[in-house]
Amino acid sequence: MTMRRAAFPIRARWQRDALPGFGLGLGLTLFWLGGLVMLPMAALIARPWGEGLHSGLLAFAHAAHDGRMLSALGVSFRSALIAALVDLVPGLLIAWALARSDIPGRRLIDMLVDLPFALPTAVVGITMATLYGPNGWIGGPLGRLGLRIAFTQTGIVLAIMFVGLPFVVRTVTPVLRNLPRDVEDAARILGANRLQVLLRVILPALYPALVTAFGMAFARGIGEYGSVIFIAGNQPFHTEIAPLLIVIRLQEYDTQGAALIGLVLVGISLLSLALISLLRRHLSRGTQGDA
Amino acid sequence: MSVQLDHITRILPQSSRPIVDDISLLVPDGSFTALVGPSGAGKTSLLRIIAGLDPHQGGHVMIDGACVDIQDARARNIGFVFQHYALFAHMTVAANIGFGLSIRPRRTRPGKADIAARVADLLDLMQLPRMGGRYPHELSGGQRQRVALARALATGPRVLLLDEPFGALDPLVRQQIRGWLRDLHERLGLTTILVTHDRQEAAELADTVVLMRNGRIVQSGPARQLEDNPADPFVMTFTGDVVRIAGHVAHGMFIPALPDIQPVATPTADGPAEILIRPADIRLLPGGGGTHAHLRHRRGPVGIYETTIAHTTFAVETITTSDSAHVIPDCALDITAGRLARGDTWLERAA
Secondary structure (H helix, E strand, O other): OHHHHHHHHHHHHHHHOOOOOHHHHHHHHHHHHHHHHHHHHHHHHHHHHOOOHHHHHHHHHHHHHOHHHHHHHHHHHHHHHHHHHHHHHHHHHHHHHHHHOOOOOHHHHHHHHOHHHHOOHHHHHHHHHHHHOOOOOOHHHHHHOOOOOOOOHHHHHHHHHHHHHHHHHHHHHHHHHHOOHHHHHHHHHOOOOHHHHHHHHHHHHHHHHHHHHHHHHHHHHHHOOHHHHHHHOOOOOOOOOHHHHHHHHHHOOOHHHHHHHHHHHHHHHHHHHHHHHHHHHHHHHHOOOOO | OOEEEEEEEEOOOOOOOOOEEEEEEEEOOOOEEEEEOOOOOOHHHHHHHHHOOOOOOEEEEEEOOEEOOOOOHHHOOEEEEOOOOOOOOOOOHHHHHHHHHHOOOOOOOOOHHHHHHHHHHHHHHOOOOOOOOOOHHHOOHHHHHHHHHHHHHOOOOOEEEEEOOOOOOOHHHHHHHHHHHHHHHHHHOOEEEEEOOOHHHHHHHOOEEEEEEOOEEEEEEOHHHHHHOOOOHHHHHHHOOOEEEEEEEEOOEEEEOOOOEOOEEOOOOOEEEEEEEOHHHOEEEEEEEEEEEEEEEEEOOEEEEEEEEOOEEEEEEEEOOOOOOOEEEEEEEEOOOOEEEEOOEEOOOOO
């Protein structure tokens, strides 16, 4: 009796699934996920303890007092956070233009949005360093006004923003496009002015997508390396980012130290992503399924 | 409040044909009017113009005698129920219903407690007790429709516009919500305009049915009048079952193209024509011709006989008794009660 009960739902699900070879596919996927993601992660977690428990603990104790590492982590997370937050504004505007307006060159903009995905990050970095450098097209005039962008944290934020922008546009556009227009009409008829329609009807419907976009841009920003190092100046304690410090440690044959920074980076990233997904779930409680 | 439309025209930028073409209509205070017609007739466009959601190029919209052409939708205080409910998915049912009140400027905004009380009243009125805390996606279609209605009524509008509100509901719920809507209309003293493509729905709910086609009003009046005195063949086809019998007029007689249908006298000029007749108006003349009619089924006192003449099957509705014959042999069809048409207009009525 109990056996039949247990066996039946499983068979029923197998038969109902439309995807052919789902079982095999799932198995392979899990295998690759394990091989490509979980195994290196395990290695990373294990690495600091490679020379024994004592050595590992000592490394952690050192790290806790290593000002250069802590400030590098600080620069990385702070820059990624600011960049991802600021990205939401132009990202939302571009998404709006793509989804709602009929501006000329809409297709061209649509294409250009993906450019940061396609460019090697080093190219982005060199271009930005040239533009914003002390003699650059933008950096020059701004410099005369007393504003320095290259070799400051502002420069880091700008570089990360450039790389993170497509995430916002690509996440928000489809949601905005699928937003029913009659909901806005309903709000208008109920007496809402344009600002109220935007703030109380459209934006709340976009919150889950905006949070997802923020999370992706943020995650990308933390790991961003190529585009940042050219514009950052890379002064320790000031404009040195954590990924760069990992490379420096590796060049110093300090693999344990590099792995340690990596471990902290991964830990905080995972924690942030978990918080973001929690927030998104909270925000999308009114809508069915995911957002 | 009455709604008056005075030569309203709306032309979409891309198209040459107006989607609303010179429409004038008076909806008296407290009346229930239904706009019916095939899709693309301009019903929804007209409703959106009245609400102020869409602009119009010519004419005036008057509510309660005052021209509202330059008033934005938000200033007109009209209740509008959308075809797909258009509920705010991220708000609870209570927040949806209270939305219109909560966005008012501080001066005229009721207090939180007043809004909550109004929402509770409306939930009661809509028979949605204890649903205030739910989200729209947790409700059934009929419940969502009632929430949409409650939301539209929350600000106390005197005019209620409904855009195919029952389209997505199953027939049983539809029937229930109809009766209840009519009741609500009476109780709140509303002026209601309903858009629908369902003629039965229109006939059941509305005092006045306005039949539209290609952006124009074809005929308006009580449903019964449209059924009994259709202005043209289109109205007749739209308002009920119709049998069309082709033929031609010669020497003052309409001669059907099919045998076993009796000719009909008419004073009109010779030429092709057709007769449109409701199945209930066709008579069977036993012994008058060469076709056999079979009793197909019987619903109460109404029986339906079917007869096939030259591969065309006609259904004839008649009053039957339990001893009515199952087969009526050698009969002909009498269609004198039908209307004679040529193209889109009536010819002189068959005498």
